[in-house]
Amino acid sequence: MNKIFFILFFVASHLISNECLAQTIPTNKPKIIVGLMVDQMRWDYLYKYQDRYGDGGFKRLLNQGFSCENTMIRHAPTVTACGHASVYTGSVPAINGIIENSWYDRSWGREISNVEDTTVTGVGGNAKQNRSPRNLLTTTIGDELRIATNYQSKVVGISIKDRGAILPGGHTANAAFWEGSGKFTTSTYYMDALPDWVKEFNNRDWDKILMPNGWHTLYPIDTYILSDKDDKDYETVFSGEEKPVFPHKAPISRTPFGNTWTLEFAKVAIEGYKLGQGNFTDLLAVSLSSPDKIGHAYGPNSIEVEDNYLRLDKDLEDLFNYLDKRFGKNGYLFFITADHGADHSPGYLEENRIPTGVLTGEVFKGLDQELTKKFGTSGIILAKSGYQLYLDYDVLSKIGVDKITAANYIIDRLKQVPGIETAFLTEALASATYPEPVKTMLINGYNPKRSGDIVIVKSAGWKGGSRIGATHGDWNPYDAHIPLVWMGTGIRPGKTHRSVGMTDIAPTLAALLNIQQPSGCIGQVITEITD
Structure with missing residues (x-):
């Protein structure tokens, strides 16, 4: 009898023990994962301004965390939507399927946004905020976390840009919030009305709170010795300004205070959704859009960009102090990365005798005229999206010209244009003669149902549009080499110079959480980061 009682007691105790374990976060898993993407952060920004960083921001990351120094984007084009989707889907x-920030959709007969969804409407902002993740064709790490915990883990995406909030969150996110008309908004994909805490946050006058006197430099302007002079003719002049110089009167989203605003909202979201307080790990995906707006306007060697990162360093210190206090230093996992880098403005490159130039829209107008003369009809190029050309199959069919013939003629003409390195028929990229890793990056960027018929590769240092401001989107290291630093639960201090990919972040998170990788994941686990 005693033996039977002992066996029953042992079995019951074992079951109770397993039940308790199933309902609590294992000690080796974080209460919350905070992923921070800095829009348009080149890898070298980690070190360029290091002498002026404090001990609690970027320096803490590099001293206490693990840095993957040679993290590269594995696709082209290197733009915001593609980068955010790639990090979280692996x-x-x-x-x-996220091939650009926008692309021409043949079924819609127009260009569409990467997160456009006509079946939903905006909530808390204007009705045009009809956005959702439905154009994303695979799951994200957030989706897999939700599935693995029977949807008990919470996932929230936050950004000024819609795509920076929506794509990281994935299809099953509890919420995604982005800026609309100066407020944080969402869409009916997630909810029918904003939570009260969001309304309360939006009702505060953040412009006056964070930048009551506009944007002045954090330190005396003559101490910014790692940047060019303040007044350059290739920098953007905003409305209300006569020159592109400090102090600036730009909207908050185009200043470093947009980062502060976004991170303050992130803290409120942690409180509002009680992230990190449940039985399973939660995920907060935050994207800082302001660095991209600043970089586009002024370029990487500007005082504006330097001031942005000096202020972001202080924002990071404040964020880490908050996370330390709320979850404990080992209670959360944090990683920082970027969606892409940036090239210098053509104006800056010209001044320093570095190869550069500008591809204007006249190039493609001239190409249309040549095609009309060659084939006797206009409209052969249906649309141009990014640096991809879509051909009009109906027009070609009417004149009896096959797609390959027309494409080869266009490619031959494009190759003669200064600033165009080469061009390819997208469906023939696999057999193209071109060096690696560029060829694979172009292949990785090609989706047969969404991409154009021809992809254009610009020469190094060349920019589309004008010589004013800076941009990104190409395969080159200035656009494709990004930071990746991990810190927190289970992460050992150190660094590796082994080449890793943007696509390696999601499978690494999956391994740390013991969950399945996202459905389209092709990345590899970064094993060096753990103890």
């Missing part, structure tokens, strides 16, 4: 545009 995939590339060829598979996850």
